[in-house]
Amino acid sequence: ERPDTPNDFFCQTQDMRIVTCTWSQGDTHLYGRHSPKYILFEEFSQKMVPCTVSCSEQCSCSWDIGQQRICNVTVTVENPLGKKTATDVFDVTHRIYPAAPFQLWEECTDTKITLHWKHRNKGIELFCQTEVLQPDGKVELHNGSDTHLDYASITLGGLQPYTGYTVRVRCGVANHFWRWSEWSEARTIRTTESTPSGKLDIWREITPVQGGRNVTLFWKQAPSFRANGRNISYELTWEKLEDGSKPESISFSSVYNSTRISIDNYSYRISIMAKNNVNCSLPSVLIIPTATGTEELKEEQVNGTDDGIFISWEPRHIYDSYIIDWCNYPMLQPCDLQWKRFGPNTSSALINSAAFVLGVRYNFHIYGSVANRASLLEKKTGYLKELPPLHDPTVEKVELTSNAVTLSWDYHLTNESGFVRGYHVYVSPVQEDCSLKGSKKHVLPDGAVLCKYAIENPEEKRYTVKYLLPNTKYKLVVKAYTSAGETPIVSFRYIDTPFNSNTLYLLVLLVIVPSLVAAICRWKMKWVKECCCPVIPSPNKSKALSFEEFKMGSEKVLKISDCIPDMLAVDSKAEAQKL
Structure with a gap:
């Protein structure tokens, strides 16, 4: 197909002698001897441009223009199907693309860097830009420079002591800016050391001991603190305030952030400073007051x-x-x-x-x-978030009656996975579901129904389950719960309720005693009959007369006067004879 018009065609120079023109080529899908050919022509001089075109990502062509300052260059692209042209008219002094700065060096203080570099564009006034990469990754751009005979420089201020900065430079023509040069090689520069700024943050933990106190001291770098140097160490000093005794001190390397000292019960002033190769920071001070009895806070x-x-x-x-x-x-x-x-x-x-x-x-x-x-x-x-208790309460005592069980358990409320809000007691007969009076129903995943009792006071560790059946096997468990609930039930404790003693006594009275009496009566029936209903052939043979009050003399005699009849009946002579 026909060639495309050359795109992005422009020309520029680095030294106002060698001009380079570049453009983007299109794709004609023609190759070999049919591929496109490029010709450059300068209109003002009416000459073909003496350069060799090379194309990769872009096409370019460079040549020496001598003393010419105004140029009108036309590029023609041609193949067997046609041709297209593009033109660029320019003043060479307005198309200067400087060479990249080179040979950078610096002079440093704790807060300033003066950066120097050389450039190849002699006699051309340049305007330069310096890029500063901060330690936190932020980038700052500084425009301007001081130009000297053989080099240029810029001073960067407001920097942090003993801090590394990465810098690089690029330049453009000051009078007729065309474009920036390529960046120079990047250079990492560290400012010099200075006195540490800010203070350390110091804190303590006080432990009473016999005759005094152990004070564990901790320190860290506050957000405003800067070491501003290497070889940091810490200088710790403590002194008693009451008697003005001589201070004691000790030094630590930077790997330490705590220590323990022993003091008496008087008040002390403790201070710590950070130290580098230059000087010490301002001291951070902590006052340990005189030891007194403190009220226990809830x-x-x-x-x-x-x-x-x-x-x-x-x-x-x-x-x-x-x-x-x-x-x-x-x-x-x-x-x-x-x-x-x-x-x-x-x-x-x-x-x-x-x-x-x-x-x-x-x-x-x-x-x-x-x-x-x-x-x-x-x-x-x-x-941060409560979890169900890790452990079940330990049932330490079980008190059984025929219709109740009293459970006592122990449970340590500290070091748990949540605040223990109370306890749940679960009970059920082994062979059937539970439906005890005063309980709530709790269904296990396997469908078994338990009776549930809630104790909402975590300090209450005793509970009585009532309305049990005598002589019955029960399973039970005690669970602690937090705001996150409780863990699933995995095991039970088993108990057997005894017989009801009152029922046993009633059974003895109503069944055993009458049965025993009946057995004795049957065993001694003849004796009872003779004792209570004797056949009396003569009054002297009656066993009723064996009692003392019926004795008379040496014989057992029933006197007629002792028998007072209620009625008199006259029997016939025949009946009397039978007797």
Whole structure:
């Protein structure tokens, strides 16, 4: 197909003698001897441009224009199907594309860098731009430079001491700017050392011991602190305030951030400074007050969120700052003590840490500080998120009756995966579902129905389940629960209720005693009959006369006078004879 018009055709120079023209070629899909041919012609001189065209990504052609300053160059692209042209008219002094600066060197102080470089465009006034890559990745551009006979320079101020900066330079023509040169080679430069700026942040943990106190001191670099040098070390000093005794001091390398000292019960002034090869920073001061009996503060429960644990406190106008400390790993020793400082107008904070995990209790202490003296104000405890309890309560005592069971258990409320809100007692007969009076129904995943009783006071660790059946096997379990619920039931404890003793006594009275009496009566029937209903042939043979009151003399005689009849009946002689 016909050739395309050469696109982006323009010409430029680096030294006002050698001109280079470039353009983009189109695709004609013709190759070999039919591929396009390029011809450059300069109109003002009416001469063919004596250059060889080379094409890769772009086509270009360079030649020496001598003293000519105004040019009108036409490029013609031609193939067997046709031809197209493009023209560029230009003043050479307006098309200068400088060579890249080279041979950079610098002079440094703690806050300034003076950068020097050389350039090849002699006699051409250049305007240069310096790129500064900051340590945080930000890029700053500084325009302008001072030009000397053989080199140019720029001074970069407002820099940080002992900090590395990466710089590079490019230039353009000052009077008729055409385009920037290529960047020079990048150079990394470090400013010189200076006195550390800002202060260290110091904190403490006080442990009473016999005759005094152990003070564990911690320090870290505050956001405003800068070491400004290498070979950092720390200088720790402490002195008693009461008697003006000689201060004690100790030095640590930069790898340390804590130490422990032993002091008595008097007040002390503790200070720490950072030191480099130049000088020391300003001291950070901490006052340890005289040891006194402190009132035990009650811990308040706080709630976690997705972003951290929210802490609030009652502000007091007498303090100039507040400090919150906590342990990142409360179950370990050392626990990685952390602390944060807050201004006097702050009364709440969201505490977060990459070390916080679900189901771990974190304890927070809130201090008020004035004149470097800190006082404990409040205690808080909470979880990033509560989980169900890890362990079931241990049932230590079971008291059984025929229709009730009393359970007593032990449970340590600390070091749990959540705040224990109470307990659930589950009971059921082994062979059937449960439906005891006063209980709630709880259905297990396998469909079994348990009776559920709730104890909402976590300090209450005793409960009586009533309305059980005598002589019955029951299964039971005690579960603790938090705001996240409780773990599934996996095992039970089994009990057997005894017989009801009252029923046994009633059985004895109503069945066994009458049966025993009947058996004895049957066994002694003849004796009973003779005793109670004898055949009496003569009064003297009656066993009723064996009692003392019926004895008369040496014989057992029933007197007629002792028998007072209620009625008299006269029998016939025949009946009397029968008797």
